[in-house]
Amino acid sequence: MSKELRTLTREEVALHNKEDDLWIIVDAKVYDVTKFKNLHPGGASVFLPEDIAGQDATEAFYGLHRHEVLLKPQYKRLQIGIIQGEKSVIHGGIPGELSQVPYAEPLGITEGYHSPYYTESHRRFQRAARKFVDEILAPDAMAREEDGKRPSLSVIQQMADNGILAMTMGPGKHLKGRSLLGGVIKPEEFDRFHELVLAQELCRPNCRGYRDGQNSGATIGLPPIIHFGRPEIRERIVEEVLSGKKFLSLAISEAFAGSDVSGLRTTATKTPDGKHWIINGTKKWITNGTFSDYFTVGCKTDKGLTVILVERGEGVETKAIKTSYSSAAGTAYITFENVKVPIENTLGPEGNGVFVILSNFNHERWAMCCGGARNMRFIVEECLKWVNQRKAFGKPLHSQAVIRAKLADMISKTEAAQHWLENITYQMQHMDYKQQAQLLAGPIGLLKMYITRSAQDIARDAVQIFGGRGITKTGMGKHIEHYHRTVPFDAILGGAEDVLGDLGVRQAIKAMPKNAKL
Numbered sequence: 001m002s003k004e005l006r007t008l009t010r011e012e013v014a015l016h017n018k019e020d021d022l023w024i025i026v027d028a029k030v031y032d033v034t035k036f037k038n039l040h041p042g043g044a045s046v047f048l049p050e051d052i053a054g055q056d057a058t059e060a061f062y063g064l065h066r067h068e069v070l071l072k073p074q075y076k077r078l079q080i081g082i083i084q085g086e087k088s089v090i091h092g093g094i095p096g097e098l099s100q101v102p103y104a105e106p107l108g109i110t111e112g113y114h115s116p117y118y119t120e121s122h123r124r125f126q127r128a129a130r131k132f133v134d135e136i137l138a139p140d141a142m143a144r145e146e147d148g149k150r151p152s153l154s155v156i157q158q159m160a161d162n163g164i165l166a167m168t169m170g171p172g173k174h175l176k177g178r179s180l181l182g183g184v185i186k187p188e189e190f191d192r193f194h195e196l197v198l199a200q201e202l203c204r205p206n207c208r209g210y211r212d213g214q215n216s217g218a219t220i221g222l223p224p225i226i227h228f229g230r231p232e233i234r235e236r237i238v239e240e241v242l243s244g245k246k247f248l249s250l251a252i253s254e255a256f257a258g259s260d261v262s263g264l265r266t267t268a269t270k271t272p273d274g275k276h277w278i279i280n281g282t283k284k285w286i287t288n289g290t291f292s293d294y295f296t297v298g299c300k301t302d303k304g305l306t307v308i309l310v311e312r313g314e315g316v317e318t319k320a321i322k323t324s325y326s327s328a329a330g331t332a333y334i335t336f337e338n339v340k341v342p343i344e345n346t347l348g349p350e351g352n353g354v355f356v357i358l359s360n361f362n363h364e365r366w367a368m369c370c371g372g373a374r375n376m377r378f379i380v381e382e383c384l385k386w387v388n389q390r391k392a393f394g395k396p397l398h399s400q401a402v403i404r405a406k407l408a409d410m411i412s413k414t415e416a417a418q419h420w421l422e423n424i425t426y427q428m429q430h431m432d433y434k435q436q437a438q439l440l441a442g443p444i445g446l447l448k449m450y451i452t453r454s455a456q457d458i459a460r461d462a463v464q465i466f467g468g469r470g471i472t473k474t475g476m477g478k479h480i481e482h483y484h485r486t487v488p489f490d491a492i493l494g495g496a497e498d499v500l501g502d503l504g505v506r507q508a509i510k511a512m513p514k515n516a517k518l
């Protein structure tokens, strides 16, 4: 039962300023810390100075704690009253609502700004996605990132029921008949900008391992089945995965070869009757691999690289790899030993695996750009809040020019990334698959390189702004520490940064007109 809060004057609170009778005010709320002080992680002595005991400690509190501390039940119950005639105004964000911090949201969805891309349908969709993420996803994300367990199946089920798993595959027939976020838009309305909005909202809890744990194996591993699978396989597996019943991973990279797909060593040889493949080899860094039921596997065959769908079963072993993010992502090392697979599981023509794999890359890299650009923005928001509430040398941190210069750089990079991303998204919206492959592989490669380089600059600057807190896993800088530790993932997964930059330039050189001379 919640206790009755008292209405108190500041004068009344001031009388409780002794070790055995100790109250403080934080944001118009009165807390009795008499007993708590001996359990306080920051020590008891911090409560005793005369400007804290019985006084308003709001500024001191927010210089040292995140707002969420006061929301935890064990601390919330320390509140005994509220100051007469005052209201508490600080909140750590209202679930489902846009942040009011400048640059915390893409300009296109920020109130007062205009956009050539976002319509009322996108904005409505964004609000529904934000609510889902804040209320359902974020609590699970934080808990699983902490304990390293895979995302809770109940949450995956809710993602499936709301069409989220299906929407991460982009617009298309697979959305038909689904209720998207409780019917907030119709399946035929869903376009690339809805997809962009969704991809960015899903990142907001800033739990990088968990984010990859939410079926991102399927986001990259299912399209080859949608586009190249035989109808009977496609129908069964796509439905099982998008309804959250089964999990699937893309299994291309190996200890022997990553970005260089032609160097893969996993082999598939046909049985003498030609009815099965026998697969042998290993795969490494396979997202969701520890818990996936299906694997979309790149194999060497007589006719060259071939992509084959493999079901978990005899001869398939997966074990967890420890990476710098949490094991919620299920990153695995996989061994295939004489795994027998029906020939019908071949995806696309034999020997055409490079095309099957490459045709997927644009969408995968674009989706990673969506997340990368959003994560940069989240760090800008954290830094803006921190420099505003933290004092150093008697002044707020933002009064230091060097801090403002860092923020200027961070904000510019974040805005540049988002605007370039939105332009590419607009191109995707108006191009068919073939045009995208021809015209967008280079720009998407360059964009991803730009985002991951900028993200690493932002991570480094954010650590400087947060100081020791930026390298501490709990407390004020916990998101900065997490970001700085996990930001290299984007620079590696889906094509290493340098390889992608090079791809963009090589494509430009290839497209140079013969008559272009200085």
Ligand code: HEM
Residues within 6 Å of the ligand: 024, 026, 031, 033, 040, 041, 042, 043, 046, 047, 052, 057, 060, 061, 064, 065, 066, 069, 070, 075, 078, 474, 475, 476
């Ligand atoms: C109801 C009031 C308060 C509660 C519930 C509370 C709770 C906590 C908690 C949970 C931590 C661990 C770090 C974290 O999770 O952020 C902490 C750390 C700390 N607290 Fe408090 N606190 C309160 C008020 C204060 C006040 C008024 C001061 C200073 C005047 C203070 C000074 C500190 C310090 C110095 C630390 C260590 C910070 C660090 O390691 O960076 N606390 N407090």
